[in-house]
Amino acid sequence: MHSPVLVLKDSLKRESGTKVHHANIQASKAVADIIRTTLGPRSMLKMLLDASGGIVVTNDGNAILRELDVAHPAAKSMIELSRTQDEEVGDGTTSVIVLAGEMLHVAEEFINKNYHPTVICRAYNKALEDAVAVLDTIAMPIDANDRATVLGLVKSCIGTKFTSQFGDLLADLAIDATTTVGVDLGQGLREVDIKKYIKVEKVPGGQLEDSRVLKGVMFNKDVVAPGKMRRKIVNPRIILLDSPLEYKKGENQTNAELVKEEDWGVMLKIEEDYIENLCMQIVKFKPDLVITEKGLSDLACHYLSKAGVSAIRRLRKTDNNRIAKACGAVIVNRPDELQESDVGTGAGLFEVKKIGDEFFAFIVDCKDPKACTVLLRGASKDLLNEVERNLQDAMSVARNIIKNPKLVPGGGATELTVSATLKQKSSSIEGIEKWPYEAAAIAFEAIPRTLAQNCGVNVIRTMTALQGKV
Template structure:
């Protein structure tokens, strides 16, 4: 409002007139719908390109160098994605879906990323043809659901007692690693480990992978890797005069410390005393010594000859335990205490007063051994252990780390097939056959979604195509021959990358869990659908004192991939 003299009233802003031009506030940094889709697709394809050559038994490894010069050489999909410096938001989405897949199924991260990149590539063609991204997403989702139905219909059941098939599943999971000559040895160990910890619940089986403890130490060779029917602890006995070996061990598992403490508000702490008479000091120390001696006596009376304590021990307690002829270990982590209880059949005791013979765990042997330059405790020969240890050895740190990653993937894959006992042939056979059936089904769908479904069939054939490329085979000739052979000879015809031929993969023993294949298709479709629904990327306001970080994939030049 203005005065008659044209001046504003004090403390009041002048109201704009309807005839005045209204300012249009624009965001300074944004991508339009067309640019956003183009740049997002470029980013997804770049990330898929990094992983592409790491798929299959003829895959290549990646050397990853961090800012400190630490080198990691691997072809593990998740490790590559975690170590590469990815700043683009779409790249981060793909890394996150790979992490989730690794937690849920343990394997298939490379296939998920490759299929996501292929979906984005096919979507780009449809967008350039004028198709709406929403229509593409709907078509992809229908194709994904239909693909899973086809996979369910062709899957074959497997029994938990079929040891040979379980070994084939593990062998398929780890055959792309550089240590393939040790596959048979490692497969036996992994299958034995999982079968020890499997639990039957009603008609189904469950596997808790946490009950398979994996320890690694460089030295020796991969052939020295072995399964311990019990536990291995990176600990030493607490006293130099204690026994280093105990046969027919009776093990007391204690979560209470060998020291005097009091509790307040749920916390334990060492009590403090104010002494006004020096004579009282001796009495207090004598009382403490008596209470500590009583703790040791309780352990001895229970019949235990091995003590494993989750918490600390006073020096004098170690002397008492050594004098009593016991082997003692202290400061064992809580997860390892739980595994020890499952392995030995003992109970973790929280109060010395409650310790009895019934609480003791049992093992045929407890021994301190030299492992390289260190000394570890081995608890072995447990009767029907429900927790075991895989002890990984290898010539170098890089070797044992790669074996550890492979063992983890194989354990998760075996868990998946035991909990849902259905398998499919590998070598791209199930993807190629699903694409064949899906292509026939697509012809029954009307509308533009049919085009998206047909593109989805081409995406499924990316897996056998990449396997052929990495094996040095001609991809076009291989795919056309694979289609023909599946039509004539059956659905399990796939690509044997090692022999560079097309064979029956089920007879060859290359098999994978149904759950894995379903998860790959679901995850790739979900992340591709989420990306395609993005039509604009807006920049958040810069925070004060924070430098702008360019969106990049380290080592690759990306044209403002934002």
């Protein structure tokens, strides 16, 4: 007989069957229980220590779960679920975890009764299809162009957040930012890329009421030579580069053999001529401001300042893309490929201002900006971080309204409607899938129940009283 072939390590432990199902459900319920108290307008904030030792104070489900260090695969899947919700929808990260935890909790009873997991999943998929159909029937169409309506919707989203105490401020910022970067694709479709084209710049100090949406962009940079270059330019002509304005350094093991003493001077002259040639190619387009993502040598700085051109170097790629969208410029890879159409003329003002201890460059008053910066002011970094998280949720909701202008009731009303409708439909389902389907309907009650508990209401007593009246 052949000796057995070892595929896995001897020390490896493999589990299977019902025991693993229960372990996965318990792990998922543990994750849901962590953030259960952060749901709704009466929710509590959680105070966490992040990996770098900083403090995070938030009731945003995704922000809390992001800081958790979990080893269990099912718990990790729950955290990924929250992250996906945050990426795709922007809000409802806590609700989705509470609902998922409850769905698994009600499934545990069927695992104990030896139901096969595929049967439970099939019933859940049926319930999902029916739930989406119910949502379509109760959804109300809204006018995305009516600012008052959209403002009310965005306010309802941040009403459960820490920043609800600041009233309309954050909702106004979110709507202004999303309408600025919205692009018409034709056929009634609009694209709103809040991740690429809206930058939130947090500057500690000042009042939160000083926050505003800039009609353009700002970034944490100063001109290369503050004494020689202009810090304020009205209607600037802007050139954006993705190439260095400095002499190329030799690659590894580059050798240069100098025979005569004059050869050294010739080498330096070649370098200077190369830089001068680059600068002259730029200067002939009469720009007021040159921004490059790469380096800019002292010699290039000299030639540009001599021509009256302000320059900024080592800018982030993302910031450069936003400037291009705001002022209508095209990012060029080589100065010799520059054309007049690449020069950005859409900006009304370039200005460098000092806020606190740092210099910030503003390119504002743009004619038709398709990118913007939200400037947030506040007392402390922790406050600003939480305001930013709430603002991201508000902007995501504003984007969703623009993309799909429909509204369903909140406060657990929608979940109760779905639950009641699914319970009615469960009587018409035949076979073994009837019971998991009904359990899925009951699981939807988790959201209103959690909301009531977080308000300090005794759920059982209230439901008993309501049933007595009925």
